[in-house]
Each structure stands twice: as C-alpha cells, then as structure tokens.
Amino acid sequence: MNPEELKEKIKDVFVQYFELDREELKDEKQLFTDLGLDSLDIVDLIVGLQKEFKLDLRQYAGLREIRSFGDVCRVMEDLCRQNQR
Amino acid sequence: MPPKMSIGIAFLNLFFYGRLILISFLYCFSIGLYRIAQLPFTPRKEWPLVWRRAIMGYGRTAIRFSSWPFVRIHFADLEPERNEPGVVVANHRSGSDGYFFGLLSQVGVQVVNDWPFHLPFYGFFARRAGYFDIVNMKWDEFLSKTVSTINDEACSVVGFPEGTRSARKELLQFHGALFRVAMAAGCPVYPMIIIGTQDMPDRNFVMHPGTISIYKLPAVMPEVYKNWTAHKLKTHVRKIMAEEIEKRDP
Numbered sequence: 001m002n003p004e005e006l007k008e009k010i011k012d013v014f015v016q017y018f019e020l021d022r023e024e025l026k027d028e029k030q031l032f033t034d035l036g037l038d039s040l041d042i043v044d045l046i047v048g049l050q051k052e053f054k055l056d057l058r059q060y061a062g063l064r065e066i067r068s069f070g071d072v073c074r075v076m077e078d079l080c081r082q083n084q085r
Numbered sequence: 086m087p088p089k090m091s092i093g094i095a096f097l098n099l100f101f102y103g104r105l106i107l108i109s110f111l112y113c114f115s116i117g118l119y120r121i122a123q124l125p126f127t128p129r130k131e132w133p134l135v136w137r138r139a140i141m142g143y144g145r146t147a148i149r150f151s152s153w154p155f156v157r158i159h160f161a162d163l164e165p166e167r168n169e170p171g172v173v174v175a176n177h178r179s180g181s182d183g184y185f186f187g188l189l190s191q192v193g194v195q196v197v198n199d200w201p202f203h204l205p206f207y208g209f210f211a212r213r214a215g216y217f218d219i220v221n222m223k224w225d226e227f228l229s230k231t232v233s234t235i236n237d238e239a240c241s242v243v244g245f246p247e248g249t250r251s252a253r254k255e256l257l258q259f260h261g262a263l264f265r266v267a268m269a270a271g272c273p274v275y276p277m278i279i280i281g282t283q284d285m286p287d288r289n290f291v292m293h294p295g296t297i298s299i300y301k302l303p304a305v306m307p308e309v310y311k312n313w314t315a316h317k318l319k320t321h322v323r324k325i326m327a328e329e330i331e332k333r334d335p
Contacts, residue, residue: 018316036323038260040224041316 006080007073013048014069017041027070035069045072055079090291097155101292105151109206112143133215137192137240140214144187155294156285160188164303170241171273171304172263176326177245178252179282180290185299186243189277194234196244196263217242219262227262228269235270242266246319252283254334256327264319271311273304274318276326280334302329 001009011025020035031037037045046057053076057063062075090098120139127135148158168190175182186193195211199220202208217231231242246259267274278300284293302325310318 017314019314020316032258036258036320037316038258038262038319040261040265044314044316 001080003073003077006077009052010049010069010073010076013045013052017044017048025069027068027073029069030067031069031072032067049076053080055083094291094293097294098292101151101155105147108147108150109143112146116142116146133194133213134192134238134240136210136214137194140210141187141189141192144184146187148181148184148187152285152297156292157296159296159298160185160301161299162190162301164301165190167273167304169273170235170239171275172235172267172270173241173243173275173277173301174246174259174263174322174326175243175277175279176256176330177247177250178279179250179285179287181282181285182245182250182279185277185279185297188299189241189243189301191241192239193241193243196231196242198248219244228266231266232270235266235272241275246323250288252288254283254330256323256330259319259323261315261319264322265315267307268310268315268318271307273306274310274322275304276302276322276329278302278326278329278333280330298333300329300333302326 011022014020014025014035015022018035018037018041024035029035031042031045046063049055049072050057057079060075060079062078066072066075117139120135123135124132152158170191173186173189173191173193175185183195186195194215194217196217196219197211199218201211201216202218204211215234217227219227222230234240234242242263244263246261246263247257248260249257251257264274279297280299281295281297285295285297286292305318305322305325310321313321
C-alpha cells in the first residue's frame with residue numbers, strides 16, 4: 001500500500017468514527033484543538049485503526065507522540081512497514 | 086499581589102460575601118437541618134437524593150439573595166414543558182456557574198473534577214450527594230453509575246463539558262464524556278448557556294455588578310441523535326451553544 005492509499009484508509013476511519021469532512025483532514029490539523037477529538041475519541045480512533053489495518057496498536061510507544069492528523073499517518077506508515085518485515 | 090479595587094467594588098464584595106456566608110449559615114441551620122431530619126425516615130439508598138435537593142435549594146437561595154441588587158439574575162427555560170431526567174451541559178466561565186444548576190426544574194447531580202471534594206464546606210455535601218469525580222473514577226464505573234442515576238433514580242446528570250473555566254465568551258473544546266453518558270442512557274441532552282459570569286466573580290474572586298442571564302435551550306432528543314457518533318453529538322451541541330451565545334451575547 002502506498003502512502004496515499006494508506007492516508008485515504010485512515011481518512012475512512014476518521015469519517016466513519018467522527019463524521020468529519022474529508023477536506024478537514026489535513027496533515028497539520030491538531031486532533032484535539034482543530035478536529036475536536038478528546039481522550040475517549042482517541043480510544044475509538046485506535047480501535048478503528050486496529051480494525052481497519054488488522055494491527056495491534058496498543059503496545060506501540062509511538063502512539064503517545066501523536067498530536068496531529070499527519071502524526072497518525074506517519075505512525076501508521078511506520079507500523080505497516082514494520083509489519084511487512 | 087491582590088488587585089486594587091474601588092470603594093464601590095469593595096463595598097459590593099463585602100455586602101455580597103457577607104450575605105453569602107449568612108445565607109449559607111441560615112440555610113444549613115433551617116433547610117439543612119430539616120433535610121437531615123428526613124434521613125432516618127428515608128431508605129438509605131435515597132439519601133443522596135435528599136442531599137441533592139438540599140444542594141439545589143441552596144444554589145437557588147444563594148444566587149437569589151446574595152447577589153441582589155448589584156447582580157441581576159435572569160433565567161429562561163426555552164422548553165419548560167420538557168423536564169424528564171437527562172444530561173445538562175453548560176458553558177463555564179466562572180466559579181459561580183455551578184450554583185445556576187439550582188435553577189433547573191429537575192434534580193441534578195454534578196460531574197466534577199476531584200478538587201471540589203477537598204473543599205471544606207462544599208466537599209462535605211458533594212460527597213454525600215454522590216457527585217461524580219470524573220478524574221478518579223474508572224470510565225466503566227463512571228458510565229454505569231451516571232446512566233443508573235438518570236434511568237433508575239430519575240435524576241439529571243449535570244456538568245461542564247469544557248472541563249475548566251474559559252473566563253471568556255468563546256467556548257473551549259468539549260470533552261465527550263457527558264455525551265457518551267446521554268447516548269448510553271438514551272436520554273435528552275439539555276444545553277444551557279450562562280452569560281455574564283466571567284466577572285462574577287473574576288479569577289481573583291472579586292465580584293462586579295452586572296446581569297447574569299441563563300438560558301436552558303430546547304433539548305436534543307435521543308430520536309434525533311440515536312444513529313450519531315458521540316463525537317457528532319458533542320459537536321452538534323457545542324455548535325448550538327456557540328450560536329446561541331453569539332446571538333445573546335454578541
């Protein structure tokens with residue numbers, strides 16, 4: 001899966017779980033301040049990403065660094081790459 | 086360093102806080118004792134309800150009698166025919182906002198951070214009324230207890246989804262916990278806006294004269310939001326409140 005396809009799949013999760021407009025989902029958008037997510041929404045996001053990508057994200061330390069939509073894409077890219085090895 | 090204040094403001098504060106202490110004292114030794122006298126004749130599981138009624142009565146009494154004539158209070162319920170238990174969410178500009186839940190026609194129990202439990206006077210009553218400590222309760226326990234409060238005890242759950250005081254007109258981002266409670270309970274969400282409290286009192290607890298307006302807005306019913314996500318319900322209610330604040334406090 002190339003980075004653009006991956007980003008589209010991540011956008012699908014955001015649209016499905018938070019009913020956000022795809023146009024809103026830009027790399028620089030902050031999850032809490034710009035997209036209005038809270039800590040409970042982050043739990044939903046992780047569940048959604050796990051289902052979509054069939055990965056276990058809970059043990060991945062990089063999750064704590066996530067602040068923006070771009071961070072989510074980078075983390076998922078990293079995880080998918082690790083999983084392919 | 087404490088802020089400088091005019092003689093007029095100093096007089097207002099002396100008058101306001103003096104009366105607040107007096108009213109608190111009189112309330113505790115009249116209605117408070119009457120409520121305590123009810124307890125032996127009330128099943129133990131209903132004791133929190135007795136304390137909740139007492140707290141709401143205190144809120145109503147304190148804001149009506151402590152503030153007059155320097156601070157005028159205007160309350161409007163824009164959908165008075167609807168008062169079944171639900172989740173009441175209000176904006177939060179000042180430490181006095183919690184008192185205004187006392188104006189509601191339904192009995193409510195507040196969701197608070199842990200610090201009100203440590204206050205010497207209020208903490209005692211908050212514990213007995215079964216206030217919900219969102220900081221220290223586990224999420225599953227919080228959710229089941231709040232849902233049971235609404236559906237089994239017929240009490241509303243009330244709180245400030247901003248989580249902290251904004252001290253300004255613009256709403257902060259909302260936290261979704263109260264909206265998830267509403268979805269789990271399948272109950273109405275009542276948005277409430279409180280206008281004018283940002284200086285009553287200010288962050289230094291100094292009161293200023295003015296008018297406080299409180300509007301309980303029409304409920305968002307479960308039939309409307311039943312297929313929504315918690316995030317969408319939260320965003321929808323925040324938008325309603327922001328528009329109403331803009332309209333009434335431009």
